[in-house]
Amino acid sequence: MKILHLVQPVEGGVARVVVDLVRAQVRTGLRPVVACPSDGPLAARASAAGAEVHEWRAVRNPGPGLAREIAGVRSLIREHRPQVVHAHSAKAGLAGRMAVRGRIPTVFQPHAWSFEAVRGGTASAALKWERFGARWADRVLCVSASERTAGERAGIAARWSVIHNGIDLAHFRPAGPGTRANARAVLGLPDGPPLLVCVGRLSRQKGQDVLLEAWRAMRPGTARLALVGSGPEEARLREAAPAGVLFAGAADDVRPWIHAADAVVLPSRWEGMALAPLEAMACGRPVVMTDVAGAGESLPPGQHAHCLVPPDDPPALAHALTALLSDPSLRTELGLAAQLHARAGFDVRRTAAQVTRLYQELVHPSGTTTRERTER
Structure with a gap:
């Protein structure tokens, strides 16, 4: 199964989650492709973890370049033909869902809600988008139940999954006496x-x-x-x-x-x-x-x-x-x-296995097709 991870931002916790997920997916035989800007640490680290990495030119915040960024996503999809698009964080979620619009199984992972990160009119616009854009995600993947609850309280009607973040327990080991x-x-x-x-x-x-x-x-x-x-x-x-x-x-x-x-x-x-x-x-x-x-x-x-x-x-x-x-x-x-x-x-291998099962549910749905579920 080929997974297109669409990512912006390319540093901090989002990048670390993606790298850990990619590493675990490669070990289990999936084919992760990471599309992200090249001006941060993610591209090199994802490549080292075993992903096929391609540049996706996108800034962190919405702006006049959004149409070009959406076109870039469509080009990547035509080239790589993924079975699943996994969009990470608000910007990738915006461009990815607008590019795909339900034609390919799509997972949107907020990594904290965009409307919590801004204030005033920007927060209102972000919330309106999240309410609207949920129709183009086959699953909104939250990393905690409280993140899902925040989305529900904000009026986002989505098909939800909650899978806790995991960490590499072989790397983060208990400290010995010295x-x-x-x-x-x-x-x-x-x-x-x-x-x-x-x-x-x-x-x-x-x-x-x-x-x-x-x-x-x-x-x-x-x-x-x-x-x-x-x-x-x-x-x-x-x-x-x-x-x-x-x-x-x-x-x-x-x-x-x-x-x-x-x-x-x-x-x-x-x-x-x-x-x-x-x-x-x-x-x-x-x-x-x-x-x-x-x-x-x-x-x-x-x-x-x-x-x-x-x-x-x-x-x-x-x-x-x-x-x-x-x-x-x-x-x-x-x-x-x-x-x-x-x-x-909080073992990342457990997290990755749960995410893989989610992908399989979306690629091989029982009963209705992805498009039929999206159009309801």
Whole structure:
């Protein structure tokens, strides 16, 4: 089965999900083709994972080039004749669904809803499109039940599937007794107070500005903070950061930072289901997250009171971080439970197998054809 993955954006969590999915699909005999812009890390990483990669010229936001981008999708489909089109995130979902319009089984995966990422008239337009465009997706694939619920509450009438994100458990392994010290040595971090690590694109979505505001309210010197990532908000965050906050830049492999950490935080304003907390938990690190889509489903039972805080609430975040960073026994307890939970429930191979079954359902539907179901 040939799958056309149409992708924009080409960095961050969306790119990592696609690469992991491609790698698993190649191992099971599928033929993934990735079409994406060439100006990010996705193209090279997808190729290394075994996909056939082709350039699709598309910017991240809708604009005057949309007609050309749709034509590019149609050209790719004529050339490769995929059995399934899998469009990732809002822009690819827009261009892909408008190009295909139900003629080929189509999966749209939002990776967090576009109307949550913008405000004002842009948010209204994004919501109207998602309501309309759902008719041209044979399945809207959400990575958490809460992401689906958000879509339903917004009035999107779709044929839904929910398949949790997965991670590579062979890569994100628990840290041994000396791993934390070794990781800190490799990263050039001195011994000292507990280290809190935030992994994510420096953007409004990931909420590092909220984290820095919370950090200023905490007692100085009791812990250290490292922001791992790059992005459009970096300059503004650097200006606002208290003294001592480490801006580590983007990392091809975030494992050393996770292993070096005593705890991991992700103060996002919106998500579908974030990967960084799953990766941290699989390595045995406790996490603090904001209560956005996918967060509650990521955590082990019983950890919500310690590890889940409202979004855009610096005092609540500061309180949760202070409690965790000041209690080594609590960190150990939560980290071990998180490790067992993540390794039992978030294997990317399971995710890929569920996605493959979804493809098979769409390519070989029982009863009615894809076009008949789309036209209803």
